[in-house]
Amino acid sequence: MDEIGQKLRTARIEKGYTLDDLQQITKIQKRYLIAIEEGNFDALPGDFYVRAFIKQYADTVGLDSDALLTQFQQDIPDTQPQEYVEQSVESKTRATRAAAASPANKMRRHLPQIALAVLAVIIIAVVYFITWRASADNKQAIPADSSSVVVSSKKEPSVSKSSAAKNTASASSKASSSAVKKSSSSKKSSSSKTSDKLSVAVGTDANSVQAVTVKNWPAKSNTVTLAAKDSAAWVSVIINGTTTWQGSLSAGQTHTVSLPDGTTAFSVKSGNATATTIKLNKTNVDISNGTSIVRTINFTTESAGN
Known part of the structure; x- marks a missing residue:
């Protein structure tokens, strides 16, 4: 050799x-x-x-x-x-690019969008027709003569002013209590959403390896979304030493990988880290504090209860 x-x-x-x-x-x-x-x-x-x-x-x-x-x-x-x-x-690829730019190929690429637009117009027309028919059927006919109107001559029993005041006060108290409960529920919901937001701490790049710590990590339904910014990048996702997904992303392309429930540690390996972006669930991970082109990013998570 x-x-x-x-x-x-x-x-x-x-x-x-x-x-x-x-x-x-x-x-x-x-x-x-x-x-x-x-x-x-x-x-x-x-x-x-x-x-x-x-x-x-x-x-x-x-x-x-x-x-x-x-x-x-x-x-x-x-x-x-x-x-x-x-x-x-x-x-070598000039001929391929010329063929892709031809009007026939452009039309073929847009056929799905055209079909969806036509389908949407048909659905809107059908919904409008059904609504119009239902409105027409629900119209009530006005009585032809006054004989169909029945007037009751019985008087309603009188209610004392004291009883009416009590009923009014009770209704006001219930409305106030309901408003307080709704406000409390809204505050709890807002507090829960704030505490559930991911906290991401990114370390510096050392020997082509970068460590990331994630707090408030949910126990399930987690995803990692990978994207290439201005140039292509080869990327893989590794869980427990096993490559779950790998592939090449062209500039502007994204790919989302669903992590198995209970995953607490995983890695992302990139052949062009300076052009790679990473998002955990809906939170962006800033890996720009590194210079290595080929890089392994190791993620360690902590649940919200820790």
């Missing part, structure tokens, strides 16, 4: 990455990663890719890529920029 490849492989293992993990983060094919670790640079598509892939590999596993390329400069072939131009990813 080549010396530079051995150094990269050792750094990868120390980071806890498999070749599959590295392929997900760097988007470099696994067979090329194996070739780099074995020093078999002839297996790569061109001399330019040798330096580019080694640099990306080194940055991902936490090595100084520029120093590494300088140290092993004699072992790495010179770059040939024309090969990169010919095999550029941008040129």
